[in-house]
Amino acid sequence: MSTVQLELNAHLARNNKKKVALAAFFVLSIVCVIADVLIGSQGLTLSEVIKAIFDPSHSPIAGQIIVWDIRMPMSLMAPFVGGALALAGAQMQTTLNNPLADPYTFGVSAAAGFGASLVITNVIAIPFIPEQYQIAVMAFVMCLLTTFLIAGIASAKRISIEGVMLFGVAVMFAYDSLLTMMQYIASETQLQTLVFWQMGSLDRGSWEKITALAIVLPIVLIIMMKDAWRLSSLKIGTERAEAMGINVKFLRMKTLLLVSVITSLSVSFVGAVGFVGLVAPHIARMVLGEDQRFFLPASFLVGAVLLELASIASKAIMPGIILPLTVVMSIVGIPFFIFLIIKKGGRFA
Numbered sequence: 001m002s003t004v005q006l007e008l009n010a011h012l013a014r015n016n017k018k019k020v021a022l023a024a025f026f027v028l029s030i031v032c033v034i035a036d037v038l039i040g041s042q043g044l045t046l047s048e049v050i051k052a053i054f055d056p057s058h059s060p061i062a063g064q065i066i067v068w069d070i071r072m073p074m075s076l077m078a079p080f081v082g083g084a085l086a087l088a089g090a091q092m093q094t095t096l097n098n099p100l101a102d103p104y105t106f107g108v109s110a111a112a113g114f115g116a117s118l119v120i121t122n123v124i125a126i127p128f129i130p131e132q133y134q135i136a137v138m139a140f141v142m143c144l145l146t147t148f149l150i151a152g153i154a155s156a157k158r159i160s161i162e163g164v165m166l167f168g169v170a171v172m173f174a175y176d177s178l179l180t181m182m183q184y185i186a187s188e189t190q191l192q193t194l195v196f197w198q199m200g201s202l203d204r205g206s207w208e209k210i211t212a213l214a215i216v217l218p219i220v221l222i223i224m225m226k227d228a229w230r231l232s233s234l235k236i237g238t239e240r241a242e243a244m245g246i247n248v249k250f251l252r253m254k255t256l257l258l259v260s261v262i263t264s265l266s267v268s269f270v271g272a273v274g275f276v277g278l279v280a281p282h283i284a285r286m287v288l289g290e291d292q293r294f295f296l297p298a299s300f301l302v303g304a305v306l307l308e309l310a311s312i313a314s315k316a317i318m319p320g321i322i323l324p325l326t327v328v329m330s331i332v333g334i335p336f337f338i339f340l341i342i343k344k345g346g347r348f349a
Contacts, residue, residue: 018294021287025301029079032308036075039315040066070203077205078311079304080213081270082280084262086303087217089277090284090296091224091259094231095252096154097238098165102277103263106168108146109274110175112267113198115142117182120197121190140264146171147260151252199324200271202311209269216265220258221300227251228292235290273325275333276303282336306332 038049048060052067089102103109115138118124126134150171154164183194224231230251233241238248266273283306284298307325310332314323 015294018288018291018298022294022298022301025298025305029301029304029308032305032312033075033079036078036308036312037067037071039312040071073205073207073210074202074311075308076210077202077213077270078308080210080217081202081266081273082276082303082305082307082310083300084213084217084266084303085273085276086280086284086299086306087221087224087296088259088263088266089303090281090299091231091255092277093281094234094292095255096150096164097234098154099282100165100278101168102275102281103259103267104272104274104276105172105278106150106165107171107173107175108143108150108260108263109267109272110172110179111146112139112143112264113272114175114178114182115139115264116197116268117179117186117194120193121182121186123182136265136268139268140260143264143267144257144260146175147256147263148253151256155249155252197271198326200273200326200329201322201324202270202314203322204270213265213269217262217300220262221296223258224255224296225293227255228296231255231292232290270325273307273329275329275336276307279333279336280306 037053049067049071052060053072085103088108092101092103092106092108093099116135119126119134119138124138126137129137150164150168153159153167159167179194179198183191186194230241230246233244233246234248234251241248280303281295281299283302284295288294288298307329310325310328314325314328317323317328
């Protein structure tokens with residue numbers, strides 16, 4: 001057998017292993033969704049939950065309401081939001097060439113939060129937009145502006161990767177300060193809404209929001225997958241990618257626009273959820289490598305699993321109380337963040 005044939009067989013074997021890993025992540029995500037639906041503070045038994053799902057006509061009304069109007073929307077929002085934030089983090093890390101980039105640590109989530117606060121406190125009212133969609137629209141606008149600002153800084157040749165990271169952190173603190181100011185001027189009712197919104201919670205999930213995410217996310221993922229080889233080429237350096245005929249600036253802006261769309265939707269629906277976009281892509285990268293054909297769907301699935309596990313933990317840690325998602329994810333995210341810094345020795349070039 002020739003050397004070329006051996007290398008081809010080895011390549012096919014590696015790809016088959018990656019496909020098995022993707023299938024395993026998918027199955028795990030389904031298992032986590034089922035477990036999340038079964039767990040709750042209302043004390044329904046396993047048989048009652050199953051009956052409410054598959055035979056609602058013979059199930060008590062209370063059980064139907066709990067399962068279909070409370071548990072199911074929360075449980076299904078988790079994989080969509082977790083997957084979206086993980087996908088956004090993966091693409092930010094790729095296009096900005098920074099392993100610590102994600103919508104939360106670079107202030108993109110905070111920007112969306114500030115945009116939402118402008119609507120919640122009635123500082124801004126967007127004409128011709130239905131009231132129920134104004135928070136999402138304003139969150140998207142601020143998210144988009146911030147993402148392009150970071151992309152512009154990242155494209156400056158004299159700005160190092162560390163400089164871009166520090167700029168992103170500065171943006172995050174700036175928006176946090178503006179959010180604090182909005183809390184100060186808010187009324188009592190508005191303040192309660194703002195604080196609750198910033199904590200991140202899946203109980204704002206609804207079938208309408210799930211439908212919106214189920215439509216947008218596959219479209220965004222398909223567009224990203226079409227650019228898979230171009231995105232993979234960015235890992236060998238901007239100059240080499242341009243030498244291969246890739247319009248790096250257009251690719252970066254296009255990708256970050258998609259990141260803005262999915263981040264703003266996710267944040268406007270459930271609030272700011274940190275560290276999913278940081279942790280999930282690194283786990284996917286450690287298992288499947290940098291090949292975007294496998295890395296992107298793996299990041300999505302790992303993010304879905306992580307947020308689903310966080311949802312389960314938020315209900316299980318203190319029975320009867322649902323903890324904010326930001327608190328639960330920080331328990332995992334902050335140690336992982338420190339681990340990355342130590343592993344890289346503070347250098348991210």
